[in-house]
Amino acid sequence: MNTDQRASRGMLRFVGAIFGIAMIIGAVYFFVLTEGEPDKSTLSNPQTGTSEQHSR
Secondary structure: OOHHHHHHHHHHHHHHHHHHHHHHHHHHHHHHHOOOOOOHHHHHOOOOOOHHHHOO
């Protein structure tokens, strides 16, 4: 295997690892650290609601 192919594979592996770590962190944040459930009002009209709902 020549140097260019090794470098290309290494960069691809690095980018894939960073992407995988970012997905894991995002999933943990979304599923574990986000509290509560959405209201019916925020589900039907996501741009409206009280300032308290938007400040969370």
